[in-house]
Amino acid sequence: MSIELKMLLFTVALFFVQLIAQVVAEVIQHGLGYAVSSRDDWKNPTGMAGRIERAYFNLLETMPAFAALVLIVLYTGNASENTALGAQIYFWGRVIYVPAYLAGVPFLRTLIWTVSTLGLLLMFWELIRLAF
Numbered sequence: 062m063s064i065e066l067k068m069l070l071f072t073v074a075l076f077f078v079q080l081i082a083q084v085v086a087e088v089i090q091h092g093l094g095y096a097v098s099s100r101d102d103w104k105n106p107t108g109m110a111g112r113i114e115r116a117y118f119n120l121l122e123t124m125p126a127f128a129a130l131v132l133i134v135l136y137t138g139n140a141s142e143n144t145a146l147g148a149q150i151y152f153w154g155r156v157i158y159v160p161a162y163l164a165g166v167p168f169l170r171t172l173i174w175t176v177s178t179l180g181l182l183l184m185f186w187e188l189i190r191l192a193f
Contacts, residue, residue: 063140065184068148069131072124075155079117086110109163116162119174120155123181127151130184143187150180 062070088096090110106114127148134144154177161170 063135064145065131065134065140065148068152069128072120072127072152072155075152075159076120076124079113079120079159083110083114083117086113112163112165116159119158119162123151123155123178126181127184130181130188133188134184137188137191139188139191141187141191144184147180147183147185147187150183151177152180154178154180 084096087106087110090106090108091104095104105111130144131148134140154173158170158173158177161173
């Protein structure tokens with residue numbers, strides 16, 4: 062299995078960890094009854110539960126681009142040191158982003174987000190470079 066595909070698999074594992082953490086935080090904050098309801102009276106999570114949810118949603122915003130890049134790399138056979146490095150930067154950036162966000166460290170979490178996004182851009186740039 063390629064490094065890029067392993068990083069995608071690990072990102073899916075991270076997705077499940079964050080999903081479960083978000084659900085548990087919501088249950089703790091609003092109760093099980095609210096969690097299993099239709100949530101017509103939507104309650105925004107606050108505090109730690111809100112941070113967990115926002116970190117989770119942030120992963121959801123970038124994960125489709127990462128998955129697409131990995132699939133393009135594999136489909137075109139253009140795996141390289143740069144695409145592997147970009148995938149690893151993205152994944153480990155996302156892993157480090159979660160505790161930084163939960164700790165509420167404003168500039169550090171933004172820096173970590175930027176680094177993980179640079180991993181995506183490295184993969185994208187490598188694919189564009191090889192396409193022409």
